[in-house]
Every structure is written in structure tokens, then in C-alpha cells.
Amino acid sequence: MTVSSRNGRLTPDQVQSVSFPPARFGRRGLDEETVFSFCDQVQHELVTLLNEKASLWEEVERLRRRIIDAGDPTGARPEDAHIQAVRILSNAQQMADKYVADAQEYSRQVTTDARRRRDEVLSEAKAHAERVLDEAHSRASRAADVVSFEPGSPASGEWRDRTAELAYLRTFSEVYRTHLRAYLETLLNNVEDWEQSEKESLAAARGELPFPFPPGAQGQSPPPAPGPTSYSSPPPGSSPYSTPPPGSSPYPTPPPPSPSSPPSYSSPPSYSSPPPSSSPYPTPPPPAPPSSSSSPPSYPSPSPARLP
Amino acid sequence: MDVQRLQESFARMTMHGDAVPLFFYADLFLRHPETRDLFPVSMAAQRDRLVHALGRIVSDAGHIDALGEYLKDLGREHRKFGAIAEYYPYVGASLVATLAHFNGPAWTPELAADWKAAYDRVAQVMIEAAAEDAGVRPAFWEATVIAHELRRFDIATFRVAITEPLHYLPGQSVSMESAERPRIWRFYSPANAPRDDLTMDFHVRMIDGGALSMVLTRGLAVGARLRIGSPVGMLTYEPGTGRDVLLVGGSTGLAPLKAIAEQICGLPDPPRVHLLFGARTADGLYDLTDLEKMAARHPWLTIVPVVSDEPGYPGERGMLHEALARGGNWREHDVYASGPTPMVEATVTQLMALGVPRSQIYLEDFGWSEP
Numbered sequence: 001m002t003v004s005s006r007n008g009r010l011t012p013d014q015v016q017s018v019s020f021p022p023a024r025f026g027r028r029g030l031d032e033e034t035v036f037s038f039c040d041q042v043q044h045e046l047v048t049l050l051n052e053k054a055s056l057w058e059e060v061e062r063l064r065r066r067i068i069d070a071g072d073p074t075g076a077r078p079e080d081a082h083i084q085a086v087r088i089l090s091n092a093q094q095m096a097d098k099y100v101a102d103a104q105e106y107s108r109q110v111t112t113d114a115r116r117r118r119d120e121v122l123s124e125a126k127a128h129a130e131r132v133l134d135e136a137h138s139r140a141s142r143a144a145d146v147v148s149f150e151p152g153s154p155a156s157g158e159w160r161d162r163t164a165e166l167a168y169l170r171t172f173s174e175v176y177r178t179h180l181r182a183y184l185e186t187l188l189n190n191v192e193d194w195e196q197s198e199k200e201s202l203a204a205a206r207g208e209l210p211f212p213f214p215p216g217a218q219g220q221s222p223p224p225a226p227g228p229t230s231y232s233s234p235p236p237g238s239s240p241y242s243t244p245p246p247g248s249s250p251y252p253t254p255p256p257p258s259p260s261s262p263p264s265y266s267s268p269p270s271y272s273s274p275p276p277s278s279s280p281y282p283t284p285p286p287p288a289p290p291s292s293s294s295s296p297p298s299y300p301s302p303s304p305a306r307l308p
Numbered sequence: 309m310d311v312q313r314l315q316e317s318f319a320r321m322t323m324h325g326d327a328v329p330l331f332f333y334a335d336l337f338l339r340h341p342e343t344r345d346l347f348p349v350s351m352a353a354q355r356d357r358l359v360h361a362l363g364r365i366v367s368d369a370g371h372i373d374a375l376g377e378y379l380k381d382l383g384r385e386h387r388k389f390g391a392i393a394e395y396y397p398y399v400g401a402s403l404v405a406t407l408a409h410f411n412g413p414a415w416t417p418e419l420a421a422d423w424k425a426a427y428d429r430v431a432q433v434m435i436e437a438a439a440e441d442a443g444v445r446p447a448f449w450e451a452t453v454i455a456h457e458l459r460r461f462d463i464a465t466f467r468v469a470i471t472e473p474l475h476y477l478p479g480q481s482v483s484m485e486s487a488e489r490p491r492i493w494r495f496y497s498p499a500n501a502p503r504d505d506l507t508m509d510f511h512v513r514m515i516d517g518g519a520l521s522m523v524l525t526r527g528l529a530v531g532a533r534l535r536i537g538s539p540v541g542m543l544t545y546e547p548g549t550g551r552d553v554l555l556v557g558g559s560t561g562l563a564p565l566k567a568i569a570e571q572i573c574g575l576p577d578p579p580r581v582h583l584l585f586g587a588r589t590a591d592g593l594y595d596l597t598d599l600e601k602m603a604a605r606h607p608w609l610t611i612v613p614v615v616s617d618e619p620g621y622p623g624e625r626g627m628l629h630e631a632l633a634r635g636g637n638w639r640e641h642d643v644y645a646s647g648p649t650p651m652v653e654a655t656v657t658q659l660m661a662l663g664v665p666r667s668q669i670y671l672e673d674f675g676w677s678e679p
Contacts, residue, residue: 100350108517
């Protein structure tokens with residue numbers, strides 16, 4: 001985004017009213033490039049102001065010298081001219097101070113807002129991951145229970161356990177596949193939407209071609225490049241991150257398992273992932289949460305109990 | 309010299325508020341444009357500092373000797389800004405001109421003479437302290453960034469190399485300026501004990517809208533140039549008390565404590581050390597990996613990460629002062645705390661409630677004058 005007024009100068013009003021588009025495809029928060037480019041503009045404006053201030057300053061000095069040299073025909077004393085110069089310089093300095101303060105306040109607001117949004121996105125993602133995990137676990141446990149207590153199954157405990165485990169894993173991975181499929185479909189829809197909007201804008205651009213250019217003249221005069229412009233404005237809601245269909249997972253990475261604990265559905269909290277060989281997901285699971293670091297052995301109170 | 313008259317004329321001037329320093333600096337810069345380079349683009353903070361420093365000097369003008377240490381500090385501190393002896397008379401002349409302007413008809417030749425005499429004595433103390441300091445160390449140390457790592461989107465650690473030795477005590481702070489933001493100095497603590505290879509580590513958390521911290525976290529690359537000022541600060545390790553040590557650090561307040569822990573690493577008979585390192589969320593424990601490596605090498609060192617705002621965090625949860633209350637009996641410990649002011653205050657209150665004598669609690673004293 002480029003903010004500009006008629007003379008290409010940035011005004012305090014523009015600084016106050018500027019808005020930024022959300023980040024592009026695949027990211028949350030404000031669009032970084034736009035924010036940085038705006039900061040460049042603010043910086044450029046400050047430099048211009050400072051240069052103007054310096055030349056005003058020189059002008060003041062020049063005029064002051066002239067008054068002194070001319071023996072002051074108007075009757076004003078050189079001291080008055082100096083006071084005048086002090087006043088002008090003070091005003092210029094105050095203006096520069098205000099610009100710096102405005103720019104700083106603006107960058108404070110932008111970063112505070114970005115920080116807040118980041119926290120929101122992270123906690124939403126965590127909550128979502130937990131829901132998916134809970135759902136997979138509870139369904140898989142039910143499936144395992146059904147197998148364990150199926151009438152007519154052989155009495156051998158080990159065999160029954162294995163069957164139950166298999167049922168658990170099957171259901172677990174099925175739930176995951178469902179989420180993954182929904183997510184990939186959303187992505188695919190987005191690509192299609194994108195493609196569609198590109199086609200439409202291309203057609204619109206052709207339609208707007210000025211009269212002297214017949215349709216066949218495109219070889220000599222290429223149409224306005226539709227790529228980047230149409231990419232930046234897909235139909236609302238088409239971002240894979242902003243509005244996934246209900247129940248779909250917008251997060252491609254499975255929740256963090258703890259690889260150290262062997263699969264055992266009898267201890268639900270640690271049962272988070274099938275063995276790596278059976279994993280249908282391209283992304284390897286992230287490492288286990290800190291364990292050794294969280295409760296140092298010699299710390300007097302290693303209990304992670306919450307506060308009362 | 310009539311001190312009361314001096315103070316009355318000062319009061320007549322200061323009732324004009326911000327117009328006073330505005331006039332003073334404009335007068336100075338118009339008469340001696342070269343002095344403008346000593347100041348940052350925005351003079352807003354500078355104006356407050358000037359009035360504050362002048363006010364302190366004038367209110368104690370009756371006993372200038374008592375001001376000695378303050379003035380000497382001021383003189384030494386101004387070296388890094390590029391203040392040279394030649395500029396002091398310029399400042400004196402502009403100060404008198406400002407007083408004359410705002411005193412109007414109340415200004416007399418006697419007042420002018422008194423002010424000049426008072427200023428000259430103040431300037432002499434500052435100039436002498438600066439000259440003495442110049443015999444011992446540079447005005448500032450030129451530093452080059454040799455490594456920079458963004459540990460979280462708003463927390464960076466970086467290492468600089470300096471060319472001349474900088475003697476500081478672990479736990480102290482140094483002021484820092486970036487070429488990207490000329491004349492804006494902020495204090496940071498080296499996160500290491502002094503090294504022979506003249507490198508120093510710094511931990512910086514971005515303050516939203518912060519003039520320098522935004523540059524140091526996201527705007528630095530290897531090769532960037534910084535200037536570093538003389539070390540200051542009271543948060544230094546007291547060896548030989550025979551007591552074990554508790555270090556309590558919130559966020560990048562960790563830096564001075566890590567330096568102290570490194571210093572203890574070098575002791576022949578180190579005490580037992582517990583380091584409580586707190587953050588809002590686990591990703592705020594930006595230096596935990598390094599700390600744990602350190603603890604693995606030194607059995608006397610225990611690291612306790614504490615997270616306050618992440619319910620699922622598997623380790624110690626809660627605020628730092630809550631975690632240390634659960635941690636047991638610290639009465640026989642020397643405690644060093646550093647971090648955001650509310651955290652440090654809560655820690656001190658908690659420790660004292662737990663029976664730790666105040667004399668065993670070491671904190672940074674932020675009473676030094678900001679440049």
C-alpha cells in the first residue's frame with residue numbers, strides 16, 4: 001500500500017487514518033511488507049522535513065545577517081531578529097518532534113495490535129488442535145472398547161488387547177484423515193477461487209481495452225498484468241485460514257505426540273500418535289513438549305500443581 | 309553569590325514550562341550550529357532532561373560541593389554524546405540568555421554575574437571529571453555485531469565484538485546507540501561475564517514503538533555498528549557471604565543474571581545457585597536451551613523455568629514470586645532479581661514475607677540519570 005497525496009507528501013491525517021490489509025495467503029496479522037513500506041514513507045517524510053528545516057534555518061541566518069549588515073533601516077534591533085529566529089527554529093523543532101512522536105505512536109499501535117492478534121491466533125490454533133485430538137481419542141477409545149467386549153472373541157488377553165489397539169489406531173487415523181481431507185479440499189477450493197478470479201479480472205481487463213486496439217492487437221500491446229493484482233484481492237472469505245468449512249482443520253500439522261511413550265490406549269493423556277511407520281501424514285510430528293526441563297530434580301518443589 | 313536570588317530567577321523562568329528549553333536549544337543551535345549534532349532528531353525527551361538536571365543543580369546551588377558526584381557523573385556521561393570542553397561556554401551563554409529572556413525586567417547585571425559564576429563552577433567540575441575519565445577510557449566503545457538471532461518475533465540475542473577492553477562487572481549495564489538511530493542511547497546488560505576475546509552478548513525484547521529496541525531486535529544484521537557507553541549499575545555479585553544464591557529473572561531481565569551465573573562458574577568453590585527464569589508463555593523462555601546446557605555442565609546450578617499464562621505448560625506455572633514461594637526456604641540465600649518493575653517489586657515483597665532480609669536482596673538501582 002502506498003499512501004500519497006497530490007504533492008506526494010505524507011500528512012499527519014494520513015498517518016492517523018492509514019489502514020493495512022491483512023497478511024496474504026498462509027499468514028496471519030497485518031501484511032508486513034505494507035507496514036514496512038509505510039515506515040519507509042514515514043522515514044522519507046521525516047528526512048524531507050529535516051532538510052526543509054535546515055534550509056529554513058539557513059534562510060533565517062541569512063536574513064539575520066542581512067539585517068545586522070544593513071544597519072537595520074527599519075529600526076528593529078538585531079536582538080529582536082535573533083529572538084525571531086529562535087522562535088522560528090523552536091517551531092520547526094516542535095514540528096519535527098511531533099512527526100517523530102506520531103510515527104513512534106503509530107508503530108507502537110501497529111506492533112501492539114500485531115502482538116495481540118498473534119496471541120489470539122496461537123490460542124485458537126491450540127484450542128483447535130486439542131479439540132481434534134480429543135475427538136480422535138474418544139472415538140478411537142470407543143472403537144477399542146467395542147472390540148474388547150465383543151461377544152465371541154477369543155479369551156486370550158493378549159490377542160484381545162492387540163485387536164483393541166488396532167481398532168484404536170484405525171479409528172484414530174481415520175479421524176485424522178477426515179480432517180486432513182477437509183483441509184486439503186479447502187486449499188483446493190482456494191486455488192480454484194483464485195484461478196477463477198484471475199480469469200474474471202483478465203476478461204474484465206480485455207473488455208476495458210481502449211477502442212483503437214482490436215482484439216487481435218494483443219501481441220503488440222499486452223493486457224495489464226492480472227497476476228499480482230488479482231492475487232491480492234481474492235473473493236472475501238477465500239483465504240484457507242480465515243474461513244474453513246465447519247469441522248475442517250485449517251492446521252496441516254498433527255498435534256504434538258510424545259514419541260517416548262509407546263502407544264497404549266489405557267493411558268489416554270500420553271496416547272497421542274500412532275507409530276511413525278503407520279502415519280499417513282507428510283509432516284513429521286513436532287518434538288515432545290519439554291519434560292526434563294519442566295521439573296528439575298533438585299528444585300525443592302518439583303510438583304507442577306497449579307496455584308490454589 | 310546570592311543563592312536565594314539565583315533560585316528566584318530560576319523559578320521565574322521555569323514557570324514558562326516547555327518554552328524555556330525550546331528557547332535555550334534554539335538559541336544554542338543558532339549561535340553554534342555544530343552543537344546540533346550532539347542531539348537526536350526529536351528533542352522532546354531532551355528538553356525534560358535539561359530542565360530536570362538544571363532544577364536539581366539550582367536547588368542545591370547553596371552547596372555545590374554536595375553536588376560533586378552528580379556533576380562528575382554528568383560530565384563523564386556527556387563524553388559519549390560528543391560534548392567537548394569547548395562547548396561548555398556556549399551552553400553557559402545560552403543559559404544566561406534564556407534566563408534573561410524569561411526574567412524580563414527582573415533581570416539585572418548582578419544576576420547575570422551570579423549565574424555566570426555558578427555555571428562556571430558547575431562546568432569546571434564536569435569538564436575536569438570528563439578529562440580525568442578520558443585518561444582512563446574511551447568516550448564510547450565501537451562495537452560490531454558478529455551474530456544476531458531472533459529467538460521469538462520480538463526477542464533477539466546478539467553478540468558484538470569490541471576493539472578495546474571494556475571493564476564491567478557481571479550484572480552491570482551499558483548504554484548503547486545504533487547508527488540507525490543516532491543519539492538515542494538505551495541501557496542493556498551484557499549477558500555474559502567479561503571475556504578475553506572482547507565479545508559481549510545482549511538480550512533485547514522489542515518494546516512496542518520503542519525507539520531503539522525495534523532496531524536492535526529486528527533491524528540488526530551481522531556487521532552492524534553500535535556504540536557502547538561506560539558500564540553502570542549496582543546489581544553485582546557479592547562473593548564471600550557464604551550463602552547460596554537465588555537468581556530471579558523475568559523475560560530479558562535474565563541477561564544480568566546469566567552474566568552473574570557465568571561469573572560464579574569461574575569461582576573455585578561455587579555456591580549452590582537456583583535460577584528462576586519466568587515468562588508469560590513458554591516461547592518467552594528464549595534462552596532456556598543455553599541455560600540448561602550450562603546447568604548440565606555445573607551440578608551446583610539449577611534452572612527452573614516458570615510460565616504464567618499458559619495453562620497447559622507442564623512445568624512450574626504462575627508468576628515468578630508465586631513459584632519462588634512454592635520453592636521452599638530462601639532465608640539463607642542471597643537473592644538477585646531483575647526484570648519488569650512489577651515483577652521485581654512482587655518478588656521483593658514475597659521474599660521479605662518469606663523472611664529473607666532486605667540486605668540479602670540485590671536489585672538494579674535505576675536511580676542513575678538517563679542520558
